[in-house]
Amino acid sequence: MTTKALTFAVGRRDAPAGSPRLRTVNGVAPPSIPMRALKGVVLLACCTVVVLPIVSVVSTSLADQRQITTAGGFVLWPDNPSLNAYRAIFAGGVVTRALTVSLGITVVGALLSLAVTAGLAYSLTRPRTFAHKPLLMMVLLTLLFSPGIIPSYLTVRQLGLLDSYWSLILPVLVNGFNVIVMRAFFMDLPQDLLDSARIDGAGEFQTLTRIVLPLSKAVLAVVGLFYAVAYWNSFFSALLYINDTAKWPLQLVLRTYVVDNAVLSADQLNLVGEAPPPQQSLQMAILVISLVPILLVYPLLQRHFAKGLLIGAVKG
Template sequence: MSTISTSGRASRSYSAVPGQSGGPPLWRVAKALVLLVCIALVALPFLAVLSTSLADAAQINDTGGFVLWPDHPTLDSYRALLGGGLVSRAMMVSVGVTVVGTLVSLGASISLAYGLSRPGSYGQKPILLLLVFSLLFVPGIIPSYLLVKQLGLINSYWSLILPTAVNAFNVIVLRSFFTSLPRELIDAARIDGASEWRILTGIVMPLSKAAIAVIGLFYAVSYWNAFFNALIYINQSAKWPLQLVLQTYVVNNAAIGQGQTSDPAAALPPTVALQAAILILSIVPIIVIYPFLQRHLTKGVMIGAVKG
């Protein structure tokens, strides 16, 4: 009997340790409350912005600003923005720059990382040192602008892609992953007569889907969220990406005029609703894409964390 009671006390004391699945009810309730508070801090602002973008003019005027739940949801704000006005053009520009820029950046980064990962590659050490040097010393705004102007890229979409096409950190991460791949596979393919291009596309890239997905997500988010290059290099508002429109009309609180919506003759929804709709349009694409890459992202963040 004493043995049973001792083991029971040991079991109860072990389960009472914070963090264990069999902790006391008070500890589980505290953890649940903390998680609910964290979820509320993230979800409530998003819900307020989404509700405001869907609210009608009367409810927004009654509340004097943001609406937590729309009584009569309407898509007037989205119709005004996406019917051929400034925001619809900006979304097309952002989507095009993000897709083309991500493909260009992935192609350049994968090629450079693969070349640097192969032993005995020509100029391997100087190029690697140059990449590390670019991480430590970033060129200023004026030299970058003068270079882009000298290349004739001012007011061109390529000015939003080429200056940031290759990120040194992403290249170093890819190089580390390529270096960790079994060298025997590459040697066997080379003995069978496979070219370097065939080895890269048929062996290295299929084995590196997780790393490439993570780097691709980094590039895509960077291109989608970028507005500073457009602010410097793009002079025509018709070529603005969505983030520059967001920065102009939401952050700087500039007035959205009649000529910047789908129907210049129609009455505009409240400015707060239009600003909230622009915010939602800038967030939704990343939210939609992320679930498809989550599985690869979970694997990619573990690159180099576990050996053997």
């Protein structure tokens, strides 16, 4: 048995008789028990730093005014948890309307961006596409240069998109990085498969929809998640282009009533004849609602995340 074979026989009962019990794998000794314990402590500390603020936000959203005042603003664990803040938010006021706007923009924007990105990326993989190289250079230039605030605002105003939901979608419809990632994934597909489809009489659109996209679920999931997170978290575009408060997305409401500490009145919450819950509870409840959709979507796409991103980034 060779030295390499003996190396992988660590701890195995089928190791040859008389051979020394090897304690290394590929020449690297396993970490000692104190080092493992230290790594566990460091990992536990990192998890605590990440989880503790989330627990504090959720607990504060469930606490009453007395406990919030006693705790100094943030509650680690509520004595008498209550859903009054969430009931007030979902009563049909400004937060409910903003949540509906954000969901609509995220779904419509992510689907449109995914469709346009897939079409552009596929066209850039075809050498005979009209203006193939200039289009590719334009996409690459967007990674180096971005338009300023004033030119973007003037363009949106000249197109008549001010106070329109399309002003939150069309200016950011295509992202150059996502195009490059998807193009690299498409180029990694077997060329023989695409050639056989053309021999059978399939056009470019049929090849894209029936062969390329079904084989690219991983990169579609990753790029779709990128677009969805970008649309969901965007507030600056709404701050620039949306003047009507009835069209505000959730992130702009979050900025106004949490970051700027504005007061949510009973009228804004659509509460008739009722006193609103504590403002701190309302603010933390809005923050929780803004986190939940992405936290629910990400686990569904996680298994595609590493594969789609790495395969798309290795080549291109």
